[in-house]
Amino acid sequence: MRFFSTPIGFANISAGTSSAFVRSSMLRAAPAEDCKFCAQSARYHTGAEVYPLMSGEEIVGASQDAAESGADRFGIVTSGRGLGSNRGEFERICAAAGEVEQSDSVGACVSIGKLSPADVEQLKAAGIRRVHHNLETSARFYPQICTTRPYQTRLDTIRNIKAAGLEACSGGIFGMGETWEDRVDLALQLRNLGVDSDPINFLNPNRGTPLEGRAMLPPRQALRTIALYRFLLPAKEIRVCGGREVTLRDLQPRMFHAGASGTMIGNYLTTGGRSAEGDRRMLSDLGLTPRSAAR
Secondary structure, three states, rough: OOOOOOHHHHHHHHHEEEEEEEHHHHHEEOOOOOOOOOOOOOOOOOOOOOEEOHHHHHHHHHHHHHHOOOOOOEEEEEEEEEOOOOHHHHHHHHHHHHHHHOOOOOEEEEEOOOOOOOHHHHHHHOOOEEEOOOOOOOOOOOOOOOOOOOHHHHHHHHHHHHOOOOOEOEEEEEEEOOOHHHHHHHHHHHHOOOOOOOEEEEEOOOOOOOOOOOOOOOOHHHHHHHHHHHHHHOOOOOEEOOOOOHHHHOOOOOHHHOOEEEEOOOOOOOOOOOHHHHHHHHHOOOOOOHHHHHO
16 A cells, blocks of 8 residues: 555655644643543643743744744644633634734644634634644544543534635544554545645653553554555645654655655654754655745
């Protein structure tokens, strides 16, 4: 499957360019959710740092740093189910993300949990064009990973995003114990929802979480997963994100041969990533140019 889908993968990297994404946590609370992979959950003792929402100026400044690192898109992330009734924080994110979108340097992608149709319309009015909300895994396997947030609420949020005419970014985490059937089902669900961008993450087990002892996916199985998603989502953007360094190891460049059209650079929400310089060197060695530099 990996080699069969390779031509599709490279066809999706337009004009020798690759998409690079920086994700930054703007608010880290200790959510009550019981997601077994999450180091931020209040249910587990992981030592993850907790801090309040950044100011609008800090958010915009972080986006400028992302652009300078070579990213074409900047993720604005908060932890937990959603901002709910905290309209002040929601409006602060709307204003800052709208300012980021208006810049010529980097686009914004907002990831702030559950969203109602009214929430999505407010994001749209602020000028935001893309919203992220992961399904995490298949509907069948999901109850083994999370019991505090219904799968249906995740589906509803993505449908609300698409109904408003915004781009939806949604994917999952692989290596949590799911089967190949679960991986196929998730891809087909994303296709049916009309998701525009699919982030592929690999479990990097965090100490203190229920999944801390799970072995990581072998590199070649991870590459086959990327190839499967390129085969089932041939025209979509596929970004390989969390866990790629520790899962793919020396095979990281092959993620583009397997079908990836982009990656996340820098650190992740609770774990460190590779240096932006190292990723730029990898892209250069492959003859690819970050999309931001190609504009």
